Amino acid sequence: MKNQEAHQRAKKVVEAKIGFFCVIDRKADSPEFDYYMGVEVSNYNEIPEGMETITIPAGNYAVTSFTKRGNMDVLMTVKYITEKWIPENGYTEDHQKPGCIYYEESFITGYEESGYDGNLTAKVFIPVK
DSSP: OOOOHHHHHHHHHHHHSOOEEEEEOOTTTTTTEEEEEEEEEHHHHOOOTTOOOOOOOEEEEEEEEEEEESSSHHHHHHIIIIIIIIIHTTOOOOSSSOEEEEOOHHHEEEEEEHGGGSSEEEEEEEEEE
């Protein structure tokens, strides 16, 4: 995909004010994964050309809110959940389901206004079994 096309699609995601980033096809004990950016829709009838649909399956997820001031905050949150919270609470990661980071409108609006300088919160969802 050309950079301009990618930029236009990303702009549509930001304009929607509700977005998520989703890790799909994660491999246990591997750093490799597919990463998707998207918006929540109520139906698949009006998906723009060139975009794909992803359905997040129902299931058990470890969910927590976190303050994001940069990408390291995401990594530290995911690391805490996967390396400490999940094993201490008797769960294992479910690598058959996607993990997601969910950004509500307040996050996107706050980021547009002041970047990471505010107390921007997002939610991370890690599938567990």
